[in-house]
Amino acid sequence: MKPSRPASPLLPHVSVSETASLKRDEEFWFEDGNLILVAGDVEFRVYQGPLIAHSPVFNDMLSLPQPAEDSGRRTRHGESSCPIIPLTDSPEDLRHFLRVFVSSSSGKIIRSGQHDPTFHEVSACVRLGHKYQVDGLVQRYVDLLRKYYADNFDAWYRSTLVRPPSFQAVHSIAVVNLARLTNTPSMLPTALMDCCTLGPEIVDGLVREDGTRETLPLDDLGRCFVGRAKMAQASARIAHLMFRPPVSAACRQPACCQRVLQRLLNELGNARDDVISCVDWYASWMVYVDGRDEDRELCMRCYKMLEGERPKKLQREVWMILPAMMGVTVDGWGVKAKEA
Ligand SMILES: [Zn+2]
Incomplete structure (x- = not known):
């Protein structure tokens, strides 16, 4: 049988001379593998089965009629039945992708x-x-992201994390792009909101493992420019509503707690700007409260109110208009009662 490799419009032609400096991947080179993928200057020798089972694209590539002109390339490793497919992906990306399938001869x-x-x-x-x-x-992976970049207020409020634990804020730039790639608009408000907390790196973007840089598209950058101001405004609004009367309905010493609330409200004038109008409008007020009620004159019920129910109510009001703050539209935002 004349050796050949599958042809595909997706695949650039790779000549023997172009592959002279290729190196074998240390993690994915199975001697009995029946498919060689080339990404950058790295060759991966893996098994066709799992890729064919799960990827219609690989299935198509590997089932297309096989031209004979690349016989030299094809037999470079001395195999007569091992197609070689050059890909446009980076070796770093492909390695992550292949880890999902490795050792999976069953196709699972x-x-x-x-x-x-x-x-x-x-x-x-x-x-x-x-x-x-x-x-x-x-x-x-989208489901995993949606646990953090949620569209359900109660799920989002419960979590102490605004992004996955291994993520940095700058990674939310990529989450915005992934939300658009996968048509998951429900992640956009919170992902854009996290981008709004960035400094100058919001323009520079992030560096992927392969050294390429990923940035926000200009229209999303514009959304963040507006969104950041709206987040500071939301913070200021919450600041001025947090300590207003009434005291907790279960308060045991209304006169005393009313006086403390008034003091907390008055003291806002002396607080730093980044307390009153911080970008992260969802931040807790308890450091501010503790610093101005050191003797703990507030009763436990009123303290709990400032810690929980009141900011939750105020934050929910902001949450409901978050898509508009971020300049995006999300069908069903805030009306879903489903649990994450
Ligand atoms: Zn009280």
């Missing part, structure tokens, strides 16, 4: 257990999963 995706993925893993798996149409993989 093995990485299904609980783990705390890095940003780079999430980003690569969503982007390559989308490109190669591995829908289950994309959905799994």
Whole structure:
């Protein structure tokens, strides 16, 4: 049989001379693998089965009629049945993607257990999963992101984290882009909101593992410019409503607590600007309260009110208009009662 490799309009032609400096990947080079993927200057020798089972794109690439003109390239490793597919992905991205399938000769995706993925893993798996149409993989990572970039106020309020624990704020730039790539607009308000907390790096973006830089599109950058001001305004509004009467309905010493609330309200004039109009309008007020009620004159009920129910009510009001603050539209925002 004449050796050949599959042709595909997706695949650039790779000549033997172009592949002279290729190196084998240390993690993915199985001697009995039956497919060689080339990403950048790295070759990955893996198994076709799992990729064909989960990716219609790989299935198509590997089932197309095979031209004979690349026989030299094809037999470079001495195999007569090992197609070589050059990809436009980076080796770093492809490695994350392949880890999902490794050792999976049955075709079953093995990485299904609980783990705390890095940003780079999430980003690569969503982007390559989308490109190669591995829908289950994309959905799994999008579901993980949606736990943090939530569209349900109660779920979002309960969480002490505004992004996955291994993520930095700058990674929310990529989450905005992933939300658009996967058509998941429900993640946009919170992802854009996190971008609004960034400094100058909001323009510079983030550096991927392969050294390329990812930034916000200009229209989203504009949304953040407006959104950041609206977040500071929301903070200022919450500041001026937090300590207004009445005291807690269960207050045991209304006169005393009323006096303390009034003091907390008056003291706002002396507080730093970044307390009153901080960008993160969802930040707790308890450091401010503790610093101005050191003797704890507030009764426990009123203290709990300032810690919980009152900011929750005020934050919910902001949450309801968050998409508008961020300049996006999300169908059903705030009306869903579903649990995350
Ligand atoms: Zn009280």
